[in-house]
Amino acid sequence: MSIEELRKKINLVDANLIDLLAQRRELSKNVIQDKNENNNPIRDEKREEELLNRLVDLGKEKGVDQHFLTKVFYEIIEDSIRLQQSHVLNPSKENSKNERLTIAIQGIEGAYSYLASQKYFAYSNKELEFVSKKLFSEVVESVEKGEADYAVLPIENTTSGGINEVYDLLLHTTLSIVGEETFQVKHCLVASEDVSIHKIKKIYAHYQAAAQCSVFLTKIPEARIEYFADTAMSVQKISEEKNPEYAAIASEEAAKLFNVNIIRKGIANQDENHTRFIIVSRNRIKVDNRLPAKTSLVMATSHSPGSLVKALSVFDAYKINLTKLESRPILGNPWEEMFYVDFEGNTEDENVQNLLDDLGPYLRFFKVLGSYPSQVIKKTKLNPNTPTEEKEESNSILKEIQKPIIKKSAKSKSYKLASREYKEEDTIIKVRDVEIGGSDFVVIGGPCSVESESQIFSCAHEVKVNGAQILRGGCFKPRTSPYSFQGLEWEGLNYLEAAGKEYDLPVITEALAPEQVQRIAKQSDIIQIGARNMQNFSLLKEAGKVHVPILLKRGMMSSIDELLNAAEYILAQGNRQVILMERGIRTFETATRNTLDLSAIPVLKELTHLPIMVDPSHAIGERDKIPPMALASKIVGAHGIMVEFHPEPEKALSDGPQALRYPQFAKLMQDLKKLQV
Ligand code: PEP
Numbered sequence: 001m002s003i004e005e006l007r008k009k010i011n012l013v014d015a016n017l018i019d020l021l022a023q024r025r026e027l028s029k030n031v032i033q034d035k036n037e038n039n040n041p042i043r044d045e046k047r048e049e050e051l052l053n054r055l056v057d058l059g060k061e062k063g064v065d066q067h068f069l070t071k072v073f074y075e076i077i078e079d080s081i082r083l084q085q086s087h088v089l090n091p092s093k094e095n096s097k098n099e100r101l102t103i104a105i106q107g108i109e110g111a112y113s114y115l116a117s118q119k120y121f122a123y124s125n126k127e128l129e130f131v132s133k134k135l136f137s138e139v140v141e142s143v144e145k146g147e148a149d150y151a152v153l154p155i156e157n158t159t160s161g162g163i164n165e166v167y168d169l170l171l172h173t174t175l176s177i178v179g180e181e182t183f184q185v186k187h188c189l190v191a192s193e194d195v196s197i198h199k200i201k202k203i204y205a206h207y208q209a210a211a212q213c214s215v216f217l218t219k220i221p222e223a224r225i226e227y228f229a230d231t232a233m234s235v236q237k238i239s240e241e242k243n244p245e246y247a248a249i250a251s252e253e254a255a256k257l258f259n260v261n262i263i264r265k266g267i268a269n270q271d272e273n274h275t276r277f278i279i280v281s282r283n284r285i286k287v288d289n290r291l292p293a294k295t296s297l298v299m300a301t302s303h304s305p306g307s308l309v310k311a312l313s314v315f316d317a318y319k320i321n322l323t324k325l326e327s328r329p330i331l332g333n334p335w336e337e338m339f340y341v342d343f344e345g346n347t348e349d350e351n352v353q354n355l356l357d358d359l360g361p362y363l364r365f366f367k368v369l370g371s372y373p374s375q376v377i378k379k380t381k382l383n384p385n386t387p388t389e390e391k392e393e394s395n396s397i398l399k400e401i402q403k404p405i406i407k408k409s410a411k412s413k414s415y416k417l418a419s420r421e422y423k424e425e426d427t428i429i430k431v432r433d434v435e436i437g438g439s440d441f442v443v444i445g446g447p448c449s450v451e452s453e454s455q456i457f458s459c460a461h462e463v464k465v466n467g468a469q470i471l472r473g474g475c476f477k478p479r480t481s482p483y484s485f486q487g488l489e490w491e492g493l494n495y496l497e498a499a500g501k502e503y504d505l506p507v508i509t510e511a512l513a514p515e516q517v518q519r520i521a522k523q524s525d526i527i528q529i530g531a532r533n534m535q536n537f538s539l540l541k542e543a544g545k546v547h548v549p550i551l552l553k554r555g556m557m558s559s560i561d562e563l564l565n566a567a568e569y570i571l572a573q574g575n576r577q578v579i580l581m582e583r584g585i586r587t588f589e590t591a592t593r594n595t596l597d598l599s600a601i602p603v604l605k606e607l608t609h610l611p612i613m614v615d616p617s618h619a620i621g622e623r624d625k626i627p628p629m630a631l632a633s634k635i636v637g638a639h640g641i642m643v644e645f646h647p648e649p650e651k652a653l654s655d656g657p658q659a660l661r662y663p664q665f666a667k668l669m670q671d672l673k674k675l676q677v
């Protein structure tokens with residue numbers, strides 16, 4: 001047979017192969033229809049095993065090498081699983097090619113994020129439109145604002161590790177993770193001409209790419225590295241500059257896209273260099289229970305010894321596999337960490353819901369970032385007779401902490417996380433060095449409003465010298481009359497923050513509106529939600545998303561049950577640091593501003609694990625009657641008080657009549673110290 005004839009035959013075989021693959025894919029789609037109707041799992045590992053074994057035997061008969069055959073069929077099976085998964089995820093939208101998806105990425109076409117997006121969305125059958133951004137933060141923003149449907153962000157690399165910037169963005173974004181994709185990164189050195197690598201004087205590289213090729217780069221010391229924010233853009237630049245002495249580190253695909261030469265392939269330190277990307281969108285997805293799923297969450301453990309070990313052992317107790325644990329410092333709180341956890345499981349699954357419930361008591365903040373289909377598709381084992389590994393028995397100490405904290409379900413109550421049934425031991429909230437909810441009686445003192453820099457500095461000095469622990473000062477004031485002083489707002493917060501720094505005191509101020517919460521959290525150690533806002537649900541929800549403690553005041557016409565439900569709003573969003581405050585309620589009695597309900601303290605202590613403090617100032621409204629009620633608060637078991645004082649009460653811009661004079665505050669602090677309960 002001539003070479004031409006042979007080639008013709010090969011072409012024919014290839015065409016047949018493609019035809020057969022297409023037929024196989026069609027059949028796969030029919031299988032999923034059947035699985036859907038009968039609610040069967042997507043993967044049938046037993047069948048896959050049998051199939052592979054049968055094929056290997058068949059291959060032997062035909063003289064096809066086992067290794068080659070299994071490699072080909074692993075790809076075919078993976079394709080089939082992905083096809084079926086995508087059908088389960090978007091059953092109605094399948095084959096609607098006319099629909100477009102807008103994807104935000106960092107970088108331009110040809111960037112690794114672009115290539116990973118194409119791989120991930122290939123199964124959606126939709127046209128892709130890319131929104132290209134310079135910064136990861138802009139990528140996230142673009143989806144938050146609705147400019148793009150999805151963002152595809154690199155989260156970790158098998159050589160250089162986690163991508164910190166992306167982790168930090170996940171903490172604050174409202175977006176959810178809806179998918180993941182892994183992409184094998186094959187770095188090449190590319191140049192505008194086919195030159196020897198030793199001719200290269202300058203290399204444009206993304207800092208991550210340079211880190212992953214550090215060994216190769218030491219071999220060409222004469223080349224200077226110029227860091228570039230984007231891999232594909234560095235290729236674009238050399239293709240435009242056309243300087244034969246300039247090169248870039250990029251993928252083969254990017255080289256092809258910009259029509260430049262690959263002068264060296266495979267330059268990464270590790271051959272197996274994979275990047276994992278996450279796909280995020282505005283809406284959380286519910287993953288079909290039949291798909292292997294992963295869940296990502298971010299958590300901060302409580303300030304008690306061993307809380308991380310205890311939190312992690314809950315995963316062990318539920319036999320749930322952790323696939324990732326990464327820690328990131330909490331910006332603004334030196335030496336404190338947020339933990340990012342990925343595990344195999346689905347929040348739709350009751351076992352996972354129970355796990356999250358049991359995890360809660362060890363945490364002071366947590367946020368589920370999303371459950372999504374796992375893209376790391378486990379390969380079918382070839383030999384069905386290999387015994388499965390025995391799970392190691394845990395040692396006895398671990399077993400002790402592993403006992404799930406079985407909670408009597410608080411079904412009769414409309415709140416759960418705030419209840420003693422959910423968490424038996426008292427929650428202790430640590431603010432800098434101050435512990436609220438423990439054995440110390442904590443005093444928060446300061447003026448009703450921050451009125452000037454000198455006024456709040458003077459008050460901070462008073463707090464410090466008298467041994468109180470926290471400085472208060474209202475910057476946004478909830479005033480009955482719109483004509484009354486409304487507070488110095490952000491300027492006031494700057495003064496308060498500065499005074500706290502100067503005197504080494506944690507500070508607290510009130511947030512009036514949801515949009516203020518994130519920003520106040522950056523400057524204030526505790527955020528107060530005032531009595532008038534106790535049932536402002538959008539404010540409560542926003543307060544649940546930050547990781548600073550929230551002091552929640554009881555509404556002046558609210559019951560204890562309503563107060564606990566309001567706290568539940570914050571807790572349910574993930575912020576587990578709520579301090580309750582009794583500040584007087586309205587009764588028929590008019591002799592005092594409000595009626596201080598001190599009986600609420602022992603009642604609350606029975607119902608909840610959260611710290612409870614008392615504000616006698618707003619309850620009584622008249623300075624001389626405040627100290628006895630402050631002392632009484634300590635006697636009935638409150639964890640502390642908040643009192644207002646002012647350097648010149650007569651000149652106060654708000655709540656002057658209830659502001660203690662400095663000597664009164666000093667005496668109260670003395671009396672509190674003497675009072676042993
Ligand atoms: C305050 O503490 O300044 C305040 C306005 O309190 P309340 O919300 O209890 O009235």
Ligand code: MN
Nearest residue numbers: 448644654655
């Ligand atoms: Mn006040």
